Amino acid sequence: AQSVTQPDIHITVSEGASLELRCNYSYGATPYLFWYVQSPGQGLQLLLKYFSGDTLVQGIKGFEAEFKRSQSSFNLRKPSVHWSDAAEYFCAVVLNPFSGGYNKLIFGAGTRLAVHP
């Protein structure tokens, strides 16, 4: 089955430390890839997206993500985490984006990030 996997349910890092959140998808071709963040009590906000081209994508709030076709991965990174980054992070994909019509967005289960002072 086509799916999106975020292997880490919870991650805790110290403020100022680097961060990497993992995302893997299972699909034969290259999908469109997204990372969203959900702060407590809030809706989802788009951090970044990858459609094509440069496999290293820059997003808002100092985040970046790298698409690795060989590993079917789209991991999110930040070099230095701030306390305000504590939130839940969702990876999402659109499979078969050139099929025409509506393309369903499939979400991973999310990774909850805690930041220690």
Place this chain on the structure above:
Amino acid sequence: DVKVTQSSRYLVKRTGEKVFLECVQDMDHENMFWYRQDPGLGLRLIYFSYDVKMKEKGDIPEGYSVSREKKERFSLILESASTNQTSMYLCASSPPTSGSADTQYFGPGTRLTVL
């Protein structure tokens, strides 16, 4: 900025009640979506609409219906609320799909509790 608003942030209803969740977007988007979010399951699509009066079932439509009478408004209806519909409900909108994926813009969510 795209703005998607939802009528309530928190809602408490009793089993068997008819529940309406309202969503309004101000960017003239064709596509609108309703998801429910549960811990460990991520977001699951309930229904979506790609035009006024048009709707399509998502992954978990059972127990829900939708209405889209105006482009900017998309309503989710629980005909007879049950306790297993206690969840966070998120509305989203996006511009029309044109051979490329489009970013979805989300509202703040409605946390519904059914007693």
